[in-house]
Amino acid sequence: MTDEIQAIEALQDNEPLKPHRSQWGEVWLQFRQHKGAMVGGSFLMLITIAVIFGSLIWTVDPGKLDIRAKDYRPIYTALWDSDAKTGWKHPFGTDQLGRDGLANMLAGGRTSMAVGWAAMLLSLFLGAMIGVLAGYFKKLDGPLMRLTDLFLSLPILPLLLVAVTLFRQPLRANFGPEGGMFILIVGVIGITSWMHTARIVRGDVLALKEREFVLAARSAGTTSRGIIMRHLLPNVVSPIVVSATFGLATAIITESSLSFLGVGFPSDFPTWGKMLADSVSRMTEFPERVILPGIAISLTVLAVNFLGDGLRDALDPRIRGR
Numbered sequence: 001m002t003d004e005i006q007a008i009e010a011l012q013d014n015e016p017l018k019p020h021r022s023q024w025g026e027v028w029l030q031f032r033q034h035k036g037a038m039v040g041g042s043f044l045m046l047i048t049i050a051v052i053f054g055s056l057i058w059t060v061d062p063g064k065l066d067i068r069a070k071d072y073r074p075i076y077t078a079l080w081d082s083d084a085k086t087g088w089k090h091p092f093g094t095d096q097l098g099r100d101g102l103a104n105m106l107a108g109g110r111t112s113m114a115v116g117w118a119a120m121l122l123s124l125f126l127g128a129m130i131g132v133l134a135g136y137f138k139k140l141d142g143p144l145m146r147l148t149d150l151f152l153s154l155p156i157l158p159l160l161l162v163a164v165t166l167f168r169q170p171l172r173a174n175f176g177p178e179g180g181m182f183i184l185i186v187g188v189i190g191i192t193s194w195m196h197t198a199r200i201v202r203g204d205v206l207a208l209k210e211r212e213f214v215l216a217a218r219s220a221g222t223t224s225r226g227i228i229m230r231h232l233l234p235n236v237v238s239p240i241v242v243s244a245t246f247g248l249a250t251a252i253i254t255e256s257s258l259s260f261l262g263v264g265f266p267s268d269f270p271t272w273g274k275m276l277a278d279s280v281s282r283m284t285e286f287p288e289r290v291i292l293p294g295i296a297i298s299l300t301v302l303a304v305n306f307l308g309d310g311l312r313d314a315l316d317p318r319i320r321g322r
Contacts, residue, residue, distance in 0.1 A: 030314040037310020040303035047300055051109035062107040062270050066098035074101065074288050092292060095278065101292065108270040109296060112252055115185055115271075119251035122190030124244055127197025128236070132228055134198065135205025145202070148195045156192050160254070163188045164263045177266045185264060189251050197243040204236045238315035245308030249301045256297050272297050 031037055072094040073084040086093070092101030134144040164184060171180030208214060209232065217227050258264040259273030267274070272293040279289035 028314075031310050034310035034313055036306040037313075040306030040310070043299065043303040044307060047109065047296075047303070048113060051106055051113055054106040055103075055110075058102055058106060060100045060103040062099060062103035063268055064099065064103075066094070068098065069094050070096055070098040071286070072101075073286070074292075077288065093286070093288065095289065096282065101289070104270040104275060105272075105292060105296065108272045108275055108293065109300075111265065111269070111271045112255055112273070112297075113300075115182065115189070115255045116248050116251040118182075118186040119189035119193070119255075120244055120247040122186060123194040123247050123251075124197060124240060126190065127194035127243065128201050128233070128240055130194065131198040131201025132205055132232060132236070135202040136209055136224065136228060136232065141202075144198075148198050151192065152195050154192070156254075157257070159192060160188050160258060161261070161263060164258065168263075178269055181265050181269075185255055185258060189254050193247060193250055193254075197240065197247070200239045200243060201236050204239055205232055208232055208235055242308055242312045242315065245304050245311060249304040249308075252297065252301055252304075 069087075069090060071085065072090045073086050074093040075086045075088065075091050077084045077086060077093075090100055090102070092105060094100055095104075130144050130148070134141045134148075167184055168181065171184050174180065175183055209227075214227060214231055217231055222230075255264065255271065256273030256276070259271045260277045262277060264273060265271055275293040276290060276297075279286065279293075283290050
């Protein structure tokens with residue numbers, strides 16, 4: 001009898017029961033364990049707050065010309081070059097026209113991030129809509145996927161350059177130099193970067209529409225619109241969120257490339273890509289003018305990619321907990 005009692009006690013679990021977590025609680029727990037994602041998300045939040053609210057602290061006008069303070073070096077260059085012209089009034093230095101480097105970094109980051117977020121949202125909307133329609137409606141699957149293949153086969157950069165050249169003047173005339181170019185660049189980047197999201201969403205919808213809960217909703221008389229809005233879209237949020245992070249990185253790089261090539265915003269409107277383009281001619285004399293915006297672009301894109309990796313691992317139940 002004693003042996004039976006000991007055997008029963010050995011099989012009993014004496015550890016306290018862990019509190020039940022919701023699905024999003026499990027996602028957050030997995031996300032917190034991804035160190036790269038936490039660092040990337042923190043840096044992305046920091047750089048976003050800096051470019052949005054930095055101008056309230058550093059109130060220097062990024063477009064102000066001060067010939068008497070031109071070609072100032074960043075304050076850290078005084079560590080190895082005692083003859084460098086530096087000053088705390090311009091901690092990131094100035095350019096050949098006397099414009100403050102820190103003010104231009106903040107203003108350029110605000111423009112680049114605004115273009116990135118807006119273009120990412122547009123591409124997600126197009127990709128999710130086309131992916132859901134192609135996956136749910138069999139008649140639309142073929143034409144929409146062939147359209148996706150067509151966009152994937154197009155050379156994106158030449159297409160961007162042609163679109164900017166054709167539509168720049170009409171949009172500038174209607175919305176102003178800055179507003180017109182913002183609409184044009186966001187539209188062009190969004191329209192040419194939705195394809196991967198559409199393919200991912202289509203694949204998930206093809207699998208979901210044969211599940212029991214969708215078949216039950218259809219047999220109960222739920223309309224196609226109701227099935228898509230209530231059952232399909234909530235279940236494809238995970239791939240859409242992951243695609244959003246990579247779409248943001250792609251949009252930032254594309255906008256910087258266009259500004260670097262001189263077909264982006266006006267020359268007096270700062271962006272990180274425009275700062276790179278303006279600094280190339282004097283790169284040997286003032287290498288920091290290329291390094292600072294280049295580091296800002298690289299670290300922002302790297303942070304977004306780390307964040308996307310963490311979200312992918314946390315939202316995918318097949319690899320969660322590894």
